[in-house]
Amino acid sequence: MADTDPGSLDRLHDIAVPPPVSWWPLAPGWYVIAGVALVLLGVSVWAAVDRWRRNRYRRDALRELDLIEHRAQVSTAVIEMAELLKRTALAAFPRERVASLTGAAWLGFLDATGGTGAFTSGDGRLLGDAIYQRAEPGTAPDVPKLVAVVRHWITHHRC
Known part of the structure; x- marks a missing residue:
């Protein structure tokens, strides 16, 4: 009769946790951010080299x-x-x-x-x-x- 008791702790089970979200492949927003960062890096390197040449x-x-x-x-x-x-x-x-x-x-x-x-x-x-x-x-x-x-x-x- 103990099995039919709805308040019994013997009937508890662990919560089913989904697998962790993978960081790869990246979301499309990260590709945009990476592209903008690459362009900014290229422009800043070009400006530094240009300033060095001009001076x-x-x-x-x-x-x-x-x-x-x-x-x-x-x-x-x-x-x-x-x-x-x-x-x-x-x-x-x-x-x-x-x-x-x-x-x-x-x-x-x-x-x-x-x-x-x-x-x-x-x-x-x-x-x-x-x-x-x-x-x-x-x-x-x-x-x-x-x-x-x-x-x-x-x-x-x-x-």
């Missing part, structure tokens, strides 16, 4: 500036840095905008594109007319400060 002139200019700094011939360092700045500007900006600039206009251009005031009112003033004047005996330009100003412009100017 080659900066790396070359900084390498040459290091050579000028290590040579440390004060008499020619200012002239070499002025030439380096002009060549770097010609590589980055249209020739019509840069080639004819001299003196205060050139220094103003360097300040405007470099986001600084170091050329018109700072250590970079030496580059304005110093390349056209003879250095007076006993007056040596502060080359390390000038190198720092030039390095900052090469690194941070915006086209």
